[in-house]
Amino acid sequence: MTQANKITGAEIVIKALIDQGVDTVFGYPGGAILPIYDELFQQKKIKHILVRHEQAATHAAEGYARSTGKIGVVFVTSGPGATNSVTGLTDALMDSVPIVVISGQVPTFMIGNDAFQEADTVGITRPCTKHNWLVKDTNKLAETIHKAFEVAGTGRPGPVLVDIPKDVQFASGLYTKKNEIKKNLIKKEPSIDLNMLDEAISRLELAERPIIYSGGGVINSGQSAVNSLRNLVAGTNFPITSTLMGLGSYPASGKNWLGMLGMHGTYEANMSMHDCDFMLCIGARFDDRITGRIDAFSPNSYKVHLDIDPSSINKNITVDAPLIGDVSQILSVLIGRWKERGSKVNKKKLSAWWKSINNWKGVQSLGYENSSSVIKPQYAVQRLEELTKSYNRFVSTEVGQHQMWAAQFMGFEEPNRWMTSGGLGTMGYGFPASIGIQIAHPTSLVINVAGEASWLMNMQELGTAVQYRLPVKQFILNNERLGMVRQWQELLHGERYSHSWSDALPDFVKLAEAYGIRGIRCEDPAMLDDNIREMIDYPGPVIFDCLVEKHENCFPMIPSGKAHNEMILGEQTEENSISDDGAVLV
Amino acid sequence: MSLKLKKGVNKQSAYNLRDPNLDYEAAHTLSIIVDNESGVLARVIGLFSGRGYNIDSLTVAEVDPDGHRSRITIVTTGTPKVINQIKAQLDRMVPVHEVIDLTLKGKAVQRELAIFKVVANGNQRVESLRLADVFRAKVVDSTLKSFTFELTGTSEKIDAFAELMAPLGLKEIARTGIVALLRGDNSN
Ligand SMILES: Cc1ncc(C[n+]2csc(CCOP(=O)(O)OP(=O)(O)O)c2C)c(N)n1
Ligand SMILES: [Mg+2]
Numbered sequence: 001m002t003q004a005n006k007i008t009g010a011e012i013v014i015k016a017l018i019d020q021g022v023d024t025v026f027g028y029p030g031g032a033i034l035p036i037y038d039e040l041f042q043q044k045k046i047k048h049i050l051v052r053h054e055q056a057a058t059h060a061a062e063g064y065a066r067s068t069g070k071i072g073v074v075f076v077t078s079g080p081g082a083t084n085s086v087t088g089l090t091d092a093l094m095d096s097v098p099i100v101v102i103s104g105q106v107p108t109f110m111i112g113n114d115a116f117q118e119a120d121t122v123g124i125t126r127p128c129t130k131h132n133w134l135v136k137d138t139n140k141l142a143e144t145i146h147k148a149f150e151v152a153g154t155g156r157p158g159p160v161l162v163d164i165p166k167d168v169q170f171a172s173g174l175y176t177k178k179n180e181i182k183k184n185l186i187k188k189e190p191s192i193d194l195n196m197l198d199e200a201i202s203r204l205e206l207a208e209r210p211i212i213y214s215g216g217g218v219i220n221s222g223q224s225a226v227n228s229l230r231n232l233v234a235g236t237n238f239p240i241t242s243t244l245m246g247l248g249s250y251p252a253s254g255k256n257w258l259g260m261l262g263m264h265g266t267y268e269a270n271m272s273m274h275d276c277d278f279m280l281c282i283g284a285r286f287d288d289r290i291t292g293r294i295d296a297f298s299p300n301s302y303k304v305h306l307d308i309d310p311s312s313i314n315k316n317i318t319v320d321a322p323l324i325g326d327v328s329q330i331l332s333v334l335i336g337r338w339k340e341r342g343s344k345v346n347k348k349k350l351s352a353w354w355k356s357i358n359n360w361k362g363v364q365s366l367g368y369e370n371s372s373s374v375i376k377p378q379y380a381v382q383r384l385e386e387l388t389k390s391y392n393r394f395v396s397t398e399v400g401q402h403q404m405w406a407a408q409f410m411g412f413e414e415p416n417r418w419m420t421s422g423g424l425g426t427m428g429y430g431f432p433a434s435i436g437i438q439i440a441h442p443t444s445l446v447i448n449v450a451g452e453a454s455w456l457m458n459m460q461e462l463g464t465a466v467q468y469r470l471p472v473k474q475f476i477l478n479n480e481r482l483g484m485v486r487q488w489q490e491l492l493h494g495e496r497y498s499h500s501w502s503d504a505l506p507d508f509v510k511l512a513e514a515y516g517i518r519g520i521r522c523e524d525p526a527m528l529d530d531n532i533r534e535m536i537d538y539p540g541p542v543i544f545d546c547l548v549e550k551h552e553n554c555f556p557m558i559p560s561g562k563a564h565n566e567m568i569l570g571e572q573t574e575e576n577s578i579s580d581d582g583a584v585l586v
Numbered sequence: 587m588s589l590k591l592k593k594g595v596n597k598q599s600a601y602n603l604r605d606p607n608l609d610y611e612a613a614h615t616l617s618i619i620v621d622n623e624s625g626v627l628a629r630v631i632g633l634f635s636g637r638g639y640n641i642d643s644l645t646v647a648e649v650d651p652d653g654h655r656s657r658i659t660i661v662t663t664g665t666p667k668v669i670n671q672i673k674a675q676l677d678r679m680v681p682v683h684e685v686i687d688l689t690l691k692g693k694a695v696q697r698e699l700a701i702f703k704v705v706a707n708g709n710q711r712v713e714s715l716r717l718a719d720v721f722r723a724k725v726v727d728s729t730l731k732s733f734t735f736e737l738t739g740t741s742e743k744i745d746a747f748a749e750l751m752a753p754l755g756l757k758e759i760a761r762t763g764i765v766a767l768l769r770g771d772n773s774n
Binding site for chain 1: 624625628629632636667670671674675677678679680681
């Protein structure tokens with residue numbers, strides 16, 4: 001190859017991204033990544049969003065990825081830039097979000113010398129990425145970036161990181177096109193175990209008390225998985241519940257919908273999980289927030305588990321019929337064979353089962369006592385839902401009580417509309433995520449349902465929202481408390497409220513004004529609707545400071561160490577007190 | 587409202603009221619074919635330490651220079667459920683190409699190499715040499731006061747030799763850890 005065919009490493013990076021169809025990058029520059037920023041400056045195909053903190057870049061990329069099904073891309077510099085991305089990488093790993101982080105590194109000849117802004121980035125990020133690479137040869141750069149996209153986006157999606165020393169960015173090398181790389185990287189997917197599948201189908205046909213429990217895997221698998229899931233529910237008339245990550249794969253308005261399950265799930269969802277005799281788990285992983293006490297989890301059911309990741313099988317809960325593979329493929333085969341066999345279900349028993357479920361529904365576990373003097377947080381979310389559900393709407397959240405209330409009281413009709421930090425529970429996720437979502441959907445209504453404490457963790461992103469004119473709505477349920485922590489302290493730590501106040505809060509309206517955007521404060525339930533409408537109608541970012549009841553607890557709740565049928569619905573009684581054993585759990 | 591929780595230390599996690607892994611623990615020898623790229627060993631070891639799995643023995647070396655593949659042999663202990671998790675977790679790592687559970691696959695040849703330094707005089711010195719002969723250990727270095735023996739065999743054999751040498755002036759041991767392959771004409 002002649003010198004003429006060579007381009008610099010920095011050019012290769014940009015070229016490879018364009019080759020991958022990337023049009024948006026979230027990032028923050030610094031010394032070790034300057035050559036790449038220099039290339040960025042000289043092209044027009046990729047739009048760069050300058051965040052105000054690298055953690056926010058990773059969450060914005062997550063929001064972008066989860067709301068589009070595309071891969072989110074992040075640029076950070078070496079050292080502190082890279083370490084700041086660690087929380088977002090871990091968050092993306094836990095929630096299976098495909099993002100590619102490209103980090104600058106000190107030049108290869110200085111690696112290991114404690115150079116300025118040197119950190120062992122691949123070492124630090126090894127346990128929080130699906131895979132990572134340090135590229136020491138410019139000729140390997142293009143290939144590595146293409147591989148990175150492939151790893152991030154295939155199988156169970158996840159975050160990857162490519163660490164590029166500055167001399168590698170400056171040096172010249174050959175570009176390899178996306179379609180020229182060797183395809184030996186992706187593990188071949190196992191073929192579906194048809195015997196197991198048939199066994200599962202025959203159980204499905206006989207099931208007296210079936211339930212479908214779906215998770216984020218259905219959404220990651222894509223629209224065809226979502227369609228299949230809906231067809232299956234419609235065809236069988238089975239009840240369906242979803243995890244926090246799975247909301248939207250089955251429409252909240254659907255007649256078989258039981259609401260979310262798990263620690264703050266509905267009574268009917270959790271009771272159905274406990275009492276069922278046939279459980280079809282689709283793209284979910286029996287997380288501890290879902291199962292509650294493991295040895296009391298759904299004790300009498302035949303469990304079928306569809307998942308693309310073999311390591312999710314039998315990790316927490318031992319299942320009867322593991323079916324490994326892409327959910328959309330397995331579901332379509334499953335439905336096909338079930339139809340061939342005559343689309344049978346145990347109709348008579350099923351209608352008895354629905355009767356029990358409807359009795360449980362009658363408990364109205366999401367009920368709360370409303371007030372005309374103070375805004376109840378549940379009421380605020382209900383009104384937000386009512387007034388925004390007809391919009392082309394995307395919702396992100398922070399982490400805490402508000403997150404659970406949003407999950408309980410907002411309804412999602414479609415996948416990819418609900419972005420929340422599930423596995424890691426990262427306070428500070430929601431605001432930057434809303435920025436990433438709005439970038440991807442410029443004309444949609446993007447709302448971050450936030451707690452005041454979480455929101456403060458990445459409030460610097462106001463600058464980003466203003467700079468790029470992103471009309472993100474920050475709907476803050478301000479209880480002046482680390483509400484979820486306060487709730488646990490009330491229930492588990494003898495009402496000793498150790499450091500769970502949000503003291504010295506800013507005046508959110510003035511904060512908004514300081515950034516030249518709209519701030520709205522609401523403390524009167526009677527004003528809520530008008531104020532929410534004002535928020536929606538304002539053509540720019542809004543901080544909505546919704547002052548809510550400070551001591552509200554989020555119910556229902558399965559206390560740690562309890563089983564699904566031992567949930568607390570609201571008022572406290574002696575026998576559902578949390579055990580000593582339960583208190584050690586997170 | 588309070589849940590009337592008693593103050594004090596909790597004995598155990600309620601998720602583990604009955605440890606779901608309270609099954610029979612057994613040692614498994616895993617043979618793992620990986621890309622010989624930088625960081626691959628750190629990845630594998632990091633998986634074990636990060637997820638709290640045991641490593642009883644570990645060896646690694648490149649076995650296919652053309653394909654840049656290494657074989658890592660790990661002996662680990664756990665219940666069937668944990669062993670299955672370990673294999674599944676290893677298998678989903680990008681540079682891991684194959685995970686073979688030699689313990690489940692059938693009979694495997696398992697060998698370890700060890701070097702022993704024995705410092706002794708008189709009868710003890712003679713006895714150590716005699717025993718080395720019985721074990722077919724080779725003398726690879728000697729001085730007037732010492733022997734250095736090389737011994738290859740199963741871990742049990744090496745343990746047994748170490749035990750015998752202990753009263754005879756054994757000063758130092760170096761062991762490689764286990765390498766293993768399936769018996770028979772099948773490759774893994
Ligand atoms: C980064 C981070 N630190 C700490 C926690 C633990 N935590 C979970 S919820 C919560 C309180 C959140 O308060 P706020 O955002 O005001 O929400 P609220 O529960 O009041 O609705 C805390 C501290 C966490 N999830 N993430
Ligand atoms: Mg709060």
